[in-house]
Every structure is written in structure tokens, then in C-alpha cells.
Amino acid sequence: MTNIKNNAATQETRRKLIEAAGEVFAAQGLHAATIKEITSKAGVNTAAINYHFSDKFELYAAVVRRALDDMCGQKEYHAKELTGTPEQQLEQVIFEMLENTSDPTRPSWCTTILAHEFSQPTAALDAVVEELIRPQVNRMNHIIRQILGNDATEKQILQAALSVVSQHVHYSYNHQLIRRLQPQAFDQCTWQDMAKHIARFSIAGLRDMRK
Amino acid sequence: MTNIKNNAATQETRRKLIEAAGEVFAAQGLHAATIKEITSKAGVNTAAINYHFSDKFELYAAVVRRALDDMCGQKEYHAKELTGTPEQQLEQVIFEMLENTSDPTRPSWCTTILAHEFSQPTAALDAVVEELIRPQVNRMNHIIRQILGNDATEKQILQAALSVVSQHVHYSYNHQLIRRLQPQAFDQCTWQDMAKHIARFSIAGLRDMRK
């Protein structure tokens, strides 16, 4: 209440640092990223990281937390009511997932940072799993259970969910390799195209499981 | 009778180094892994890396190549003729892929290393992508083209191939995360179960694309 100005300046510096660190950590990874690159990109002093955060790793943790907030905090989509038949709901979810990882208004490093966490888990992974992934898994399983009917076993639901989600994950996280292998076809394919395809492909697969 | 060849010792040292490096790189990542940890795990001198490979990165490249070789290169199934209808061939290929990544004799670090490379390719992948991955892509595209028929566009073939392959990739490479989220269901599910499911799910999806 007293020294708001100072506090504001501090917050601003922290924000700049997280933003810069997000980009650098996304591009290089936790270890390969250097303090110098981050601070020079943020336009602050080398010692600022140790001053504002206490550690390089603490900064990283703050970045992960920020990515999480961006991914599931501000987006209201998982509060948004799904409507229509279960198959229509599945379509909506698939669209949301691809839209989310393709959203150009969100700092592009958020996805990458989280992908890093998946392949090289740090202490920050626990939060990611529980806060971000678990709810999505639950929602997906709920929809699939409705589509497959009450006879479906847990094993079947898992398999079905994996089949649906995997298409999103592979497309969204391995796009560099995919584009490299088949550049023309890949570049013709917007995320909307892909969402449509995944939805149709998946629903056909799910219907077949019901037989 | 056992190891008489002139450079048998060399080959053995290289093998030990790649093995140790695979584990360490998988656990720590390219940058965080240290030469010291690798060489002490391999039981050789620090300078051996520079002697046998010329670089830390060249060693990493050799590890990536070895992982891909193990995965799709030297196995004899590759020469094995695919038989039956295109759909049956697809089934065989899916089976092969999962069998291969689930082979318990293959070092467990292979999938981790490759998962990194797929999402964050380095120059090491460049060196082998054409040689090892491209042929598999071509084979898969060939089968899918047959299934979809001559009217299928390149874009459709890419989408279809991604849908099929993604199910394999996600299941094979994200074991740990999947088990963590749904331990019971996952442990009931052998790779054979999964192969059967992926084949059926995929064929249903592909058939739907033909309509």
C-alpha cells in the first residue's frame, strides 16, 4: 500500500524476465539456456535473476507456473459447458485442444515448455500433471464412456482415449519432424483441417468399437 | 574364437560408450549429461570419447543412430514380405512397430532419446532421418494409398498416416505418463492388445475416409 511504485517496478522486471526466460527455455531447454542470454533478452542485469528469483531453477519453475496459468487458468474452455451429443462434444474437445496449442495469441513457448516437462520431468511436473492433464483426461474419459456405452471396460476406454488424444499430441508436438518429412502436404494442412480429420477419424474408430 | 578381429577391442569400447551414453543422455538430456558420468559408467577414460567419436555431440549422434537402428533398421522384419490385402498389411506393420518398441531386449533409453529428438530435433537426427525414417514413412504411405484408393490426395494420405502412426508413437513413447495417470487400466493392456486395438481403430477410420 505504501511503496506501490517500487513494487510495480519489481513486478515489471519479474514479468520481463519470465517472458524472456520462457522463450529461451523453450528454445534451449533448462540446462542449455544461459542466464546471460535471458537477462540480455530481458534487458536487465545479470544479477537480476538471482535477485528477483533466487535461482536459475526458481526462475524456470516460475516460467512453468506461468505457462500452466496461461494454458488452463485464463482459458475458460474447460469451464465452458459442452453441448450436444457425446460425439459432438468430442468434436468440440478435439477442436479446443488443437486450437489451444495453435493459438497465436498465447506466447508460443508455453506449449514447448510443457513438452519439455513431459520428456524431461523436473520437480515442476507434478503440478503440470495434476492441474492441467488430469482434468482433461477425466473429461475425455467421460465423453468416451458415453460414446462407447455402459458395457465398455476401463481398458477399452483407456485405449479409445489414447487413440483420440495421441493424434492431437503427435500432430502438435512433433510437427517439426512431420513437416521435414512431408513439407508440401503438411503446409496445406491447417490445424482446423487437422481437427476436422481427427474428429471424423476418431468417431469412426469409436463407433467400430461399439460393435 | 570369440573376439579375434583386429579392432574387436575398439568395437567393444564403442559399444560400451554408446550404451552408457544412451542411458545418461536419456536421463539428463544432451546438454546436462556430462562426459565424466558417461565415461565412468562405461569404465573408460575421459579421452576415449574424443578418440572413438570426436565429440560429445558426435557421440550423441551415434546414440541417436543406434536408437533408430535398433528401432527400425537392422531387424529382419524389414525384409519380410508383407502379405494379404492392404488392410492386412497395415495390421502387420502396426504389429511390427509395437513389437519392436516393446522388445524387452532393446535398451530402454531408446524411446526416450527418440522422443526428445522427434519433438526437438538436433543435427543428430538430420544425419539419419533420410536413411532410417523416410523408408518407413514411404512404406506406410504406400499401404495407406492402397487402402484409400486412387482418389486420395497427398494431404489425405498424410492425415491418415499421422492418425495411424500417432497412436503407436504416443503409446510407445509416453508409457510413463500414461501409466501415471491410469495405472490399473494401463497395466491390463499388453502391447498385443494395443496393437490389435490400434489396427481395428485405424482401419475403421480409414474406411470412413473412403466414403
Added chain:
Amino acid sequence: MTNIKNNAATQETRRKLIEAAGEVFAAQGLHAATIKEITSKAGVNTAAINYHFSDKFELYAAVVRRALDDMCGQKEYHAKELTGTPEQQLEQVIFEMLENTSDPTRPSWCTTILAHEFSQPTAALDAVVEELIRPQVNRMNHIIRQILGNDATEKQILQAALSVVSQHVHYSYNHQLIRRLQPQAFDQCTWQDMAKHIARFSIAGLRDMRK
């Protein structure tokens, strides 16, 4: 009053490093000299070289520049107007050169470093040859051109300049070898004696070239 400027400490550290490096480089050569020896002699940390200069070689380059600066750069005689006939001017220049290299306040490693550079130039010399050596060459050539007259060819001027300058260079840079060969005669010979001799010897030679 003494060292208040903000970066006075920095300048002081740089100075200490160059001083120490000069001694070590002169004694051991660029390659054989070690960072550790230099920094411990300067009383600073190993990383200081990378901080203040960026490289071992950049430090060496700074040493070479300092040696040349000391030799011909910052001294005020350079601004001092040469007076009298061209022959008198030559005398003054010869006197200046020997006075300068014989200046006991100048670090003794300067000549050694420069002797190396002259016979085996590195990139360090490239950086300063135009700035520091060229002007001296021009001044010398200008005087000699006046002495030899307008008929003199460029080749003659080069030969004449080499004859004059070589006497200075050999005397100033090969002290030790000369003294070793003829200690008594050498010790009788002050630099003033030598300057007088070189001037007379050279003027006689130049006059002969005019015939």
C-alpha cells in the same frame, strides 16, 4: 582523488592483466603461456581473462597493442615538429626510436613480444599494424624521399628505409644475443652512442645512393 571513476577498478584489473601477460607471453610465447600463470601473477581469478578480454588470444592482442602503443603511439614526440634539413630530421627520428626502445620505464617484455610478432606475425599484429606502424613507415619514407631526391624509385626508398630501420631494430631487439657475443664492447656502448653512429652511418649510405 586517486581512483574514483566508476570503472577505475576495471581499468586497474585490465592493466594488471596486461602487465602480467606481457611478461609471461614474452617468456613462454603465445602458446606455451598458460592462463593460470598469467592470472596468478596478476593476482586475479582465472575467469577474469574471459571477463575483461574474451579470450586468451584477445589478451595477447591487447598485449601486442600495448607494446606498440608504448613504443610509438602515445609518446608526445610524435606530435613534436621535426625541424631542420631532411638529414637533421632523420637524425631526430633515429634518436627518438632508440630513446624510446631504451626507455627504462617501459616494460622489458615489449621488445620481446614485438620481435616475435615481427618475425612471425599473428592476427594480433594485423589489428594494429595499420594504425601504429604504418604512420611511422610513412614518416620515414617521407624523410628519405627528401634526402634521395625526386629521382628515387619506390624500390630505392624501400631499400634505404630498410637499411636505416634495420639498424635500430637489430640493436634494440637483439640486445641479449649481441651482449652474449661481445659483452665488453656492447656495454661500452650507450644507446646515445648507438643513435649517433646509426645516424652518421645511414646518412653516409644515403648520400652515396644519390650519386
Added chain:
Amino acid sequence: MTNIKNNAATQETRRKLIEAAGEVFAAQGLHAATIKEITSKAGVNTAAINYHFSDKFELYAAVVRRALDDMCGQKEYHAKELTGTPEQQLEQVIFEMLENTSDPTRPSWCTTILAHEFSQPTAALDAVVEELIRPQVNRMNHIIRQILGNDATEKQILQAALSVVSQHVHYSYNHQLIRRLQPQAFDQCTWQDMAKHIARFSIAGLRDMRK
């Protein structure tokens, strides 16, 4: 007498090594030169140096010795009788010196190796000085004493000798820097031109000293 063939092979290997080492040591200096570069240039195994010579330094010493032999052993010039007046003798000596350092039939590294020794004396320098330089100094002093007459003091003789010799030394050892500063004039100037110039310039200077 018994195993000449082996001995011959050994001698041949030693010869190849010294030849290769001469080039590399001349180009890089004792410390910067690496065993690997020398052995690969000589086409022999890495261990050959430690086998034939016991040390890197012993190889260097052998190279210096070989350079010395080449410089003053095979050349009969300092046994060759000088003829004519003292001034004519001086001319002959100056020609010999420049011819010698410019002789294209002698491995070019000999001069450079010895130049290294001058600026970075090793244990091998003593031999160089006594065997190679001292005799030349004596001969030069003898000639100059004759030219200057009996009144000349030792100091004068030293000064005169330095003036003469310095022109040779500077031209022969610092030619890289000289060419860099004045390429056109330098390239017009053969060593014969230079020898002629130095002789004339020096004789004029010496005559002037007699007055």
C-alpha cells in the same frame, strides 16, 4: 654389419620424421606443433616419435641440429677463401649471407627454426650460437677491422658490424612484415638486388667512419 636393412629402415623413418617436424616446428613453433600433425605428415604412427626419439623435445633438438648441419656443415662457404680487397670481401660475405637464407634448395624451415631459437631460446641455443654465429661474427669483425684501419676501437668495430649485419637480419627474418607494409616495392626487390644495395650502403657508411 649384420642387420643393415633394419637399420636403414630406421634411419629412413628418422629422416622422414625430422623433415616433417622441421616444417611443422617452423610453422607453429615448438609448443604449438603437435605430434599428430608431424606424424601424419611423415606418414608414420603416433608412437613413432616416442619410439625413435624419446621425446617431443628430443625430436626438436634433432631438428635444430639438422638445421645447423645444413646451414654450416654442408655449405663450404665459410671455408672458401675470400679474395680481393677487404671491401670486396665484405661484398662477398654479404652476398653469401643473403644467398644462404634465400637458397631455395635448402629446406626452407632451417632459417625459421633458427629464428625461433633466437627469439625463444631453448637448450639448443648454445650450440647454435657457438657453432653457427660466433664464426661468422669473427669473420665479419676481421674484415671490418681491415676496412676501418688499425685505429678503430672495439666499440667502433662492434657498431660497424651491427650496422652491416642488421640489414641482412632485418631483411631476411622480418620479410613477412616488410612485404605486408610495402608489397609492390618489396616484390620488385630480389635478394640479389638487396645484397647489392646492402653492400654499397655499408661500404659508404664504413668509409665515412674512417674520416
Added chain:
DNA sequence: AATGAATGAGCCTTCATTCAT
């Protein structure tokens, strides 16, 4: 509150040398 200067630990790499064959 914030920073430029300095540090020490550790990493990758190189190199002369040795060992086993």
C-alpha cells in the same frame, strides 16, 4: 533496489605419452 565486477567450480577438449599386441 539494483548492478557491474569478480569468482570458483566444472566441463569439454587436447595432447604427449604409454601399453598391449
Added chain:
DNA sequence: GATGAATGAAGGCTCATTCAT
């Protein structure tokens, strides 16, 4: 006698961190 493989010591350099201001 000669060599390919392997080694240990040391060097240059980088980097996160701390200190003095």
C-alpha cells in the same frame, strides 16, 4: 621393430553465483 588403442594430466573456457557499492 612397430603400431593402434587407451590414458591422465592439464588447458581454455563457460556459467551460475556472489560481492561491494
